[in-house]
Amino acid sequence: MAEQNIRNIAIIAHVDHGKTTLVDKLLFATDVFRANQEVQERVLDSNDQERERGITIMSKNIAIQYKDTKINIIDTPGHADFGGEVERVLKMADGCLLLVDAFEGPMPQTRFVLQHAIETGLKPIVVVNKIDRKGSDPEGAVDKVFDLMVELGANDDQLDFPIIYASAALGYARYDLKDDNLDMTPLLDTILKYVPAPDCDPKAPVALQLCTIDHSSYVGRIGVGRLFSGTLHKDDPVLVIKNNGTRYNTTIKQLMVFEKLEKVEKEAVAAGDIVAVVGVEDADYGDMVTSRDNPVQMDPIVVDEPTMAVIIEASTSPLVGREGDIVGSRQIRDRLLQEKQANISMRIDEVKHDAKVKGGALGMEVAGRGVLHLSVLMETMRREGFEFQVGRPRVLFKKDPDGNLLEPIEIATVEVPSEYAGKIIEVFGNNAGELADMQQREGHTSLAFNIPTRGTMGLSTKVLNVSHGEAILFHRFSEYGPYRGDMAARKNGSMIAMSNDKSVGYALDTLQERGTLFVGPGEDCYEGMIVGESNRDSDMVVNVAKTKHLTNTRASGSDKAISLTPPKTFTLEEALEYIQDDELVEITPQSIRLRKRILSAIERKKVANGKG
Numbered sequence: 001m002a003e004q005n006i007r008n009i010a011i012i013a014h015v016d017h018g019k020t021t022l023v024d025k026l027l028f029a030t031d032v033f034r035a036n037q038e039v040q041e042r043v044l045d046s047n048d049q050e051r052e053r054g055i056t057i058m059s060k061n062i063a064i065q066y067k068d069t070k071i072n073i074i075d076t077p078g079h080a081d082f083g084g085e086v087e088r089v090l091k092m093a094d095g096c097l098l099l100v101d102a103f104e105g106p107m108p109q110t111r112f113v114l115q116h117a118i119e120t121g122l123k124p125i126v127v128v129n130k131i132d133r134k135g136s137d138p139e140g141a142v143d144k145v146f147d148l149m150v151e152l153g154a155n156d157d158q159l160d161f162p163i164i165y166a167s168a169a170l171g172y173a174r175y176d177l178k179d180d181n182l183d184m185t186p187l188l189d190t191i192l193k194y195v196p197a198p199d200c201d202p203k204a205p206v207a208l209q210l211c212t213i214d215h216s217s218y219v220g221r222i223g224v225g226r227l228f229s230g231t232l233h234k235d236d237p238v239l240v241i242k243n244n245g246t247r248y249n250t251t252i253k254q255l256m257v258f259e260k261l262e263k264v265e266k267e268a269v270a271a272g273d274i275v276a277v278v279g280v281e282d283a284d285y286g287d288m289v290t291s292r293d294n295p296v297q298m299d300p301i302v303v304d305e306p307t308m309a310v311i312i313e314a315s316t317s318p319l320v321g322r323e324g325d326i327v328g329s330r331q332i333r334d335r336l337l338q339e340k341q342a343n344i345s346m347r348i349d350e351v352k353h354d355a356k357v358k359g360g361a362l363g364m365e366v367a368g369r370g371v372l373h374l375s376v377l378m379e380t381m382r383r384e385g386f387e388f389q390v391g392r393p394r395v396l397f398k399k400d401p402d403g404n405l406l407e408p409i410e411i412a413t414v415e416v417p418s419e420y421a422g423k424i425i426e427v428f429g430n431n432a433g434e435l436a437d438m439q440q441r442e443g444h445t446s447l448a449f450n451i452p453t454r455g456t457m458g459l460s461t462k463v464l465n466v467s468h469g470e471a472i473l474f475h476r477f478s479e480y481g482p483y484r485g486d487m488a489a490r491k492n493g494s495m496i497a498m499s500n501d502k503s504v505g506y507a508l509d510t511l512q513e514r515g516t517l518f519v520g521p522g523e524d525c526y527e528g529m530i531v532g533e534s535n536r537d538s539d540m541v542v543n544v545a546k547t548k549h550l551t552n553t554r555a556s557g558s559d560k561a562i563s564l565t566p567p568k569t570f571t572l573e574e575a576l577e578y579i580q581d582d583e584l585v586e587i588t589p590q591s592i593r594l595r596k597r598i599l600s601a602i603e604r605k606k607v608a609n610g611k612g
Contacts, residue, residue, distance in 0.1 A: 012110075090122065105144040125190055125191065126142065130169070200227075205293070208232060234267050238251070239289075258276075285344065312378070324386060346377070387588045406482065407482075416467050428459075514542075519532070530583065
């Protein structure tokens with residue numbers, strides 16, 4: 001039987017196609033906000049990084065009420081590093097809104113998320129957004145969506161999708177481009193008409209599968225999932241069946257549903273709704289919360305394994321403590337152990353030392369799905385006042401039953417103007433990438449490659465450089481495959497400061513002729529800090545504090561004005577991808593600095609000569 005007064009719908013889209021803005025307008029349309037209430041835009045992007053990066057990192061649940069029907073809306077991440085989140089949350093939905101930019105059409109990440117939706121059996125409602133944008137081609141976008149769905153193996157029912165034309169920014173959705181309504185009613189009515197009500201039996205044994213995990217400092221882990229059958233009550237005795245088959249009894253301490261932007265406590269919830277429960281102390285993805293007398297077991301949810309790890313340790317920089325309030329190794333350890341409880345998509349363990357690198361110190365190894373996945377945690381910590389240092393990300397290898405080395409392989413897709421396609425192929429070839437597919441259309445070429453995760457380090461910068469910023473790159477984990485051999489390291493050496501001093505314009509003017517600078521005048525530098533990239537293939541120790549020798553004579557041309565090129569700056573991801581094994585990224589609330597792991601030039605020489 002179907003629960004007629006509930007609809008569970010996921011919103012999927014490429015990054016920056018407007019899904020979070022669309023949700024804002026649906027909230028206004030259903031009077032979640034008063035007309036005169038000041039509301040921060042993109043309310044679903046609840047953390048600063050999500051707003052700044054324009055990505056959704058963790059899925060979120062909200063609910064709106066429309067025509068006596070509760071609509072649970074599940075916002076899904078669009079970036080592949082958070083792909084495991086996508087697969088899990090789609091299990092809670094009965095339909096999906098596929099949001100596509102009317103100008104750009106479906107993009108690489110559209111393919112990634114849509115493929116999972118089709119495989120899950122969801123029928124999409126295609127929302128063509130930004131129809132007000134100059135140069136938009138809504139009908140062309142629909143045609144491309146149809147072609148993409150055919151390519152992804154959609155069935156006839158899925159291909160017979162309803163279409164809504166919208167401008168989320170202006171707050172309207174229309175059945176036809178010729179319509180002139182200025183509200184979201186057509187989209188809301190289409191959801192009620194085309195998204196099926198949950199097919200479930202409230203009188204059957206309780207079956208709740210946890211798909212996402214929330215965390216509260218007050219109650220610990222909160223399991224969130226869809227109640228597939230039965231009626232769950234607060235204080236109910238239940239059986240928990242873990243993914244690995246182990247079982248134990250517990251009691252539901254708190255039972256909540258989503259209403260508007262909040263979780264609201266309930267005494268009982270019937271099948272079909274999305275619920276949050278407290279009482280499953282070690283709540284994990286895929287856990288079944290079910291009846292003790294008539295247990296129900298569903299297919300386990302497979303959690304993506306980490307493919308990359310870094311070691312985070314307390315900073316040993318001479319500048320430590322100047323910009324951050326939290327610098328101790330114990331405080332960093334406690335913060336990461338807290339993250340381990342709240343974020344089970346990461347693997348976080350204490351290590352005695354980094355065995356891969358000489359001079360490694362006590363730290364915490366954090367493993368995740370890629371550089372972005374790892375850097376989001378680091379960025380969160382620096383905003384909380386932490387100061388720490390991180391080594392180069394290390395790809396996690398495996399061995400097959402015969403002892404052969406396996407490494408993670410990714411599928412990378414690049415959309416680029418056709419004139420740059422050859423250069424893109426060359427870049428991938430130099431990074432052990434293999435061309436898997438190439439399609440040309442309307443002056444653009446779509447390229448697909450299989451490439452080791454090692455080869456994706458710094459790949460984005462190279463791709464943007466050779467395409468003059470016009471390429472769109474997307475990559476995601478595919479499988480573990482045979483190790484592809486050694487890969488070329490960074491060719492250029494580093495410029496390394498020789499002393500603890502402030503940088504001086506006169507010295508930098510001389511040094512910029514010998515490479516690319518990472519610092520400007522008047523910046524605090526220290527011995528072992530990387531202040532630039534040398535034009536040579538070896539490291540170079542430099543004096544950034546050198547000043548002009550003062551004399552009583554003036555020579556023609558000797559007092560030329562200093563003209564400094566702006567220094568190259570790094571984002572956190574770029575810095576992690578840039579450094580070598582003997583280098584570190586120093587991260588503070590105000591700065592991202594690069595440094596040598598061993599600061600002393602004398603000690604580095606001893607190590608190089610095998611005497612250290």
